[in-house]
Amino acid sequence: MHRHYPPFLFAALSLAPALHAEEASVAAEQPATLEQRLAESERHRNELAVQLQSASSDSAQLARLRQENQRLKQQLHDVQTRQPERLLNEEQTWYVTGAATALLAFMLGALSRGRRRQRREWLN
Structure with missing residues (x-):
């Protein structure tokens, strides 16, 4: 007895060696690709290590x-607490200086007038 196989089975069996050859070429290609990716990954890792080291030195x-x-x-706090507070601020110092000047002028004027018993009057 002769069996009849479907036609697609022959096509699939005839393609199997071609698929196996393609897988072999992909498998041969993979180590080169993986080596390239490994080199890129190592370079990237080294860059990140340098960045981490600079970041740690920055921190x-x-x-x-x-x-x-x-x-x-x-x-600064220690120096400020050791210094006594100023008695007067700048504005208050100017007021005290002005008052002292006015008082001194009044006293000099009173002393320079002397003791006169009569008032000087305007002459007509």
Whole structure:
């Protein structure tokens, strides 16, 4: 007895060696592609490592600057608490100077007048 096979089975069987050859060429291509991707990945990893190192040094520098800033703030606070407060501010100092000048002028005027018993009158 002779069996009859469907025609598509022969076509599929005839294509199998071609598909296997294509898979072999893809498999041969894959290591080269994978090596290229690996090289790119290593280069990218190295760039990220450099960025991470610079970021960590930046953060260390930032921490040092913050610590120095806190130290300077504390020094400023200590100096300000040790200084006595000014008695008068600038505006009040000007008022006191003006009042002292007016008082001095009044006293000099009173002393320069002397003691006169009669008033000077206008002559007609």
